[in-house]
């Protein structure tokens with residue numbers, strides 16, 4: 001769990017993991033916007049819940065209807081790609097004239113995420129067999145949701161049901177959600193894993209080491225195209241070439257009926273310094289999209305909490 005609301009609203013600073021576990025207290029919607037933008041709190045479902053709770057806290061502190069509506073608008077624009085953020089805020093905004101219902105709805109969004117995770121993880125774990133060797137990308141576990149997670153939740157359920165599995169964890173450049181967060185979660189769960197650089201996936205597949213690929217999603221368009229962490233699309237291309245099933249696990253709150261196809265999904269472009277560290281020339285030009293789009297033709301199944309597409 002990377003977010004608690006027990007009198008105070010606090011988030012586990014994911015930028016410091018795995019070496020430091022520091023909780024940050026959130027006192028206003030602006031605090032939460034800052035944390036969402038610097039990835040102190042991250043993962044599509046979690047940022048939706050986090051935004052809802054920050055707005056509920058603001059309502060509780062006496063913010064009036066106009067203040068709540070303005071804050072809702074501002075927080076929903078904190079990051080553009082994960083539709084869970086906008087979906088959560090859109091559920092709350094119409095209730096801004098009724099603080100009690102506003103707060104209750106935010107609590108419902110929290111509770112629902114736990115239930116959605118259970119349902120999708122259970123359903124998706126049926127796609128995992130004893131002995132599977134699974135490649136995953138980014139972090140899709142308890143750190144990215146308030147439940148067990150999406151793709152990593154499925155891996156966790158399979159492990160808990162006694163299936164012996166091994167996970168290959170893409171480090172996930174440039175911010176290393178795989179090597180910092182997924183590796184940390186798998187270690188805590190006692191699930192065997194090997195960390196690989198993103199550019200090793202092809203060689204691993206060519207050697208026959210990968211039986212399945214499991215990833216999450218930040219937004220799913222009406223035609224089934226999926227936006228997820230940058231590096232997901234090349235994995236799907238590689239999986240198709242090697243005839244390896246490629247599964248996306250997500251809650252229904254990640255579906256966006258307003259996006260006809262992946263081309264309509266806004267992709268967040270982040271600061272070049274995230275890529276420029278290390279040995280690159282100091283001010284070199286950088287292109288740093290946080291997400292890419294995988295066309296549905298490369299996806300074997302999208303496993304939702306309530307159905308399989």
Ligand code: MRU
Pocket residue numbers: 039042043044045082137138139140141144145149150151177215216217218228229230290
């Ligand atoms: O930039 P991040 O770390 O928020 O990106 C997260 C991902 O891309 C996850 O794969 C996605 O949110 C789905 S999993 C819960």
